[in-house]
Structures are given as structure tokens and as C-alpha cells.
Amino acid sequence: xxxxxxxxxxxxxxxxxxxxxxxxxxxxxxxxxxxxxxxxxxxxxxxxxxxxxxxxxxxxxxxxxxxxxxxxxxxxxxxxxxxxxxxxxxxxxxxxxxxxxxxxxxxxxxxxxxxxxxxxxxxxxxxxxxxxxxxxxxxxxxxxxxxxxxxxxxxxxxxxxxxxxxxxxxxxxxxxxxxxxxxxxxxxxxxxxxxxxxxxxxxxxxxxxxxxxxxxxxxxxxxxxxxxxxxxxxxxxxxxxxxxxxxxxxxxxxxxxxxxxxxxxxxxxxxxxxxxxxxxxxxxxxxxxxxxxxxxxxxxxx
Amino acid sequence: xxxxxxxxxxxxxxxxxxxxxxxxxxxxxxxxxxxxxxxxxxxxxxxxxxxxxxxxxxxxxxxxxxxxxxxxxxxxxxxxxxxxxxxxxxxxxxxxxxxxxxxxxxxxxxxxxxxxxxxxxxxxxxxxxxxxxxxxxxxxxxx
Numbered sequence: 423x424x425x426x427x428x429x430x431x432x433x434x435x436x437x438x439x440x441x442x443x444x445x446x447x448x449x450x451x452x453x454x455x456x457x458x459x460x461x462x463x464x465x466x467x468x469x470x471x472x473x474x475x476x477x478x479x480x481x482x483x484x485x486x487x488x489x490x491x492x493x494x495x496x497x498x499x500x501x502x503x504x505x506x507x508x509x510x511x512x513x514x515x516x517x518x519x520x521x522x523x524x525x526x527x528x529x530x531x532x533x534x535x536x537x538x539x540x541x542x543x544x545x546x547x548x549x550x551x552x553x554x555x556x557x558x559x560x561x562x563x564x565x566x567x568x569x570x571x572x573x574x575x576x577x578x579x580x581x582x583x584x585x586x587x588x589x590x591x592x593x594x595x596x597x598x599x600x601x602x603x604x605x606x607x608x609x610x611x612x613x614x615x616x617x618x619x620x621x622x623x624x625x626x627x628x629x630x631x632x633x634x635x636x637x638x639x640x641x642x643x644x645x646x647x648x649x650x651x652x653x654x655x656x657x658x659x660x661x662x663x664x665x666x667x668x669x670x671x672x673x674x675x676x677x678x679x680x681x682x683x684x685x686x687x688x689x690x691x692x693x694x695x696x697x698x699x700x701x702x703x704x705x706x707x708x709x710x711x712x713x714x715x716x717x718x719x720x721x722x723x724x
Numbered sequence: 725x726x727x728x729x730x731x732x733x734x735x736x737x738x739x740x741x742x743x744x745x746x747x748x749x750x751x752x753x754x755x756x757x758x759x760x761x762x763x764x765x766x767x768x769x770x771x772x773x774x775x776x777x778x779x780x781x782x783x784x785x786x787x788x789x790x791x792x793x794x795x796x797x798x799x800x801x802x803x804x805x806x807x808x809x810x811x812x813x814x815x816x817x818x819x820x821x822x823x824x825x826x827x828x829x830x831x832x833x834x835x836x837x838x839x840x841x842x843x844x845x846x847x848x849x850x851x852x853x854x855x856x857x858x859x860x861x862x863x864x865x866x867x
């Protein structure tokens with residue numbers, strides 16, 4: 423958020439954009455493991471419309487409950503009207519992110535039956551909406567980092583010069599970031615790598631589909647750590663190292679996450695040395711998507 | 725915590741986009757709220773429409789055969805199985821039977837799920853040219 427700190431004031435549009443990005447980040451942090459669970463899609467195939475409505479109502483009620491003390495907005499909702507409105511927005515965000523990511527991994531294709539498509543989206547949107555509802559709890563500033571929300575310019579401005587403690591040793595900061603990325607990616611990748619979803623998803627994706635998935639991984643990684651103003655962000659800016667430029671941090675952490683994905687797949691014998699290169703590449707990109715989300719979460723927890 | 729700020733930081737340029745002068749909601753928040761409500765209405769409307777018009781036709785399968793491809797002694801017969809019904813079929817088993825040179829040969833495959841109005845592809849493999857093979861769905865389960 424160094425850009426924001428130079429601006430004299432944060433426009434309401436920028437603030438709204440940040441809030442929405444935080445919601446999306448939360449949705450994926452909580453929802454990614456569910457996205458890679460085929461039973462969720464399968465159950466969606468034969469979910470009756472009545473059950474879909476029930477799932478939507480359940481998601482909405484959970485969002486209202488979570489919005490009382492969490493939600494995704496930097497400014498906490500004060501009135502019931504706001505809580506209800508934020509919950510409706512949260513549900514819409516969950517539905518959109520769930521639908522987009524299901525299309526991205528090739529689970530929803532055009533020309534399929536409407537009821538099956540709606541079922542998959544609605545069932546996948548339930549965990550995504552919980553992620554939106556707890557986005558702040560996951561990702562907001564911790565109190566010791568100053569009361570100002572990340573969105574307010576004053577809160578961030580101290581970070582520009584770099585902390586003196588770290589100033590002489592940017593390697594330490596870089597290593598700490600790299601370690602956190604590796605740890606976060608390992609936690610997520612190790613829980614997904616042994617499952618059948620990786621070959622299933624990879625098998626259904628064409629080369630453009632894989633490229634899109636790579637693009638989405640990079641974008642999400644960037645969004646989670648930089649746009650959403652999450653977690654220990656002011657502290658992060660004080661910490662020097664090659665992880666500090668947003669673009670290079672995103673790229674390096676994506677590469678580290680791919681490395682972890684590769685390692686986990688080899689560990690769980692999803693790929694063997696004699697398998698073709700295309701299979702290695704496809705599986706790595708597919709597992710790299712949740713691994714990158716885990717890696718970004720790991721850096722936030724630092 | 726930013727309640728006060730939001731009010732004072734209203735920029736003149738955004739003023740005209742505000743829909744309500746009373747609510748502290750900013751123009752940007754109104755836009756995303758309205759878009760969200762439209763999306764939710766669409767989703768809920770679709771689900772309710774599906775509910776009110778239960779076209780409860782059971783699963784009904786149609787098979788389209790693709791072009792046969794041969795490699796060495798092996799013949800590949802691609803098939804597309806379409807479910808024209810409304811209900812999802814689970815464990816949809818497709819069998820191909822071929823009688824050639826007095827011998828009977830059978831190839832089969834099973835799909836985990838084929839939802840209503842969706843299709844799935846598979847390939848049956850034979851050792852002789854399956855141009856005269858009889859391909860049909862032999863069984864499925866109601867999930």
C-alpha cells in the first residue's frame with residue numbers, strides 16, 4: 423500500500439476496491455481446499471433447487487453472524503441495515519468467486535444443464551462465503567501495528583524508510599518471507615497433493631486453461647498480500663529484502679509455491695520420473711494454485 | 725474506526741454519484757451493493773424458477789459415435805454420451821458389443837456422473853474394426 427500512503431486521502435472508490443479485494447482474498451483462503459474437493463462438485467450435480475435455496479439461506483445467515491464481529495470491510499458495520507447489506511454483498515462475492523474458479527479449473531463448462539451448474543456454484547459458494555465472513559479475522563491489522571486501518575494513508579506512511587533493525591540485513595527479511603511462503607504452501611499443498619483431484623482437474627484443462635490458471639494464481643497471490651491490506655502489512659513494509667517489490671514478491675513466491683507443489687507431488691507419488699514433461703507441468707500448475715494461496719497466507723501470518 | 729474519516733473524505737468528484745444524501749454509505753458502496761443485489765436476485769430467481777418448474781424427466785441417454793481411429797491392431801471408438809433427461813445419472817455404464825469373425829468382443833466404460841442436459845466423452849477400445857459395434861448404456865444409478 424505504499425501507493426496509498428503517498429496520496430493525501432483514500433478515495434471511497436479505492437476503499438471499496440480494497441474491501442472487495444479483502445473479501446475475495448478471504449473467500450479463497452478458506453475456500454481453496456473445498457474447490458479442490460470433487461465431492462463438493464458432485465453433490466452439486468444432484469442438489470435439488472429447494473436444497474440450493476436452503477444452502478443460500480444458510481450461507482446468508484452465517485454471513486450475518488460473522489459480519490457482527492468480522493466481515494470484510496475495514497470499517498466495521500454499525501447498524502443492522504449495514505450488516506444485512508454487507509452480508510448480501512458477501513454472498514454475491516462468494517457466488518461470483520466460486521463460479522469463476524469452477525470455470526477456471528474446468529469443472530463448469532458452457533452448455534451443461536442449468537440445474538447442475540447452479541448446484542455446483544451454490545454448494546461451492548457456501549465455504550467461500552464463510553471465507554468472506556471471516557476475511558477480517560484472518561487478515562486485518564493486529565492492534566500493535568497501530569490503530570489505523572491499512573486503508574488510511576497515515577497508518578502506512580511510517581513504513582517507507584525501512585526499519586533500522588532490519589536495514590543492515592535485508593537477507594534476513596528475504597529468508598523470513600521465503601520461509602513463511604514455503605511453510606504456508608506446504609501446509610496447503612500437502613493436504614491436496616495426495617488426492618485424485620489434481621489428475622482430474624489437470625486432465626480436463628487445455629494449454630490456454632493452464633495459462634489462465636497460472637495468471638489467476640499470480641493475481642490472487644498479489645491480491646492477497648498487497649491489495650487487500652491484510653494482516654501484518656505495515657510491519658511487512660518495514661522489512662527489507664527482495665520480497666519488498668510487489669511484483670518480484672509475487673513472482674518469487676509463486677515460484678516457491680510451484681516448487682513446493684512439485685515436491686509434494688513427488689512425495690505422494692502423483693508423478694514419477696518417467697512421466698512426460700507435460701504431465702509434470704500440468705499437475706504442478708494445478709496444485710500450484712492452492713499452494714500459492716497458502717504461501718500468501720503464510721507470509722501474512724509472519 | 726474510519727467512520728469520521730469517510731464522511732470528511734467525500735471527494736467532490738464523487739458527490740454526483742451518490743444515490744442518497746442521508747446515508748453515510750459512499751457512492752462506491754452503493755454501486756457494489758446494487759450490483760450484488762442484482763446478482764443475488766438472478767441466482768435466487770434462477771433457483772426458484774428451477775424449483776417451480778420441476779421438469780422431473782428421468783435420465784435418458786443418447787450416444788453419438790465419433791470417427792474410428794486405428795493404431796496397430798487396436799481400434800478406438802470415441803463415444804459421446806448425452807443425458808437428455810433432467811435427472812443426473814450416476815455410474816453410467818456404456819458397453820459396446822462387436823461380433824466379427826464369429827467372435828464376440830465387448831468393451832465398456834463407466835462415468836461417475838452425467839448431469840441432466842450434459843454430456844460426457846469416452847473411448848471404447850476394440851481389437852477389430854468396430855464399425856458394426858452396438859453401443860448402448862447398460863445401466864446407471866440414481867444418485
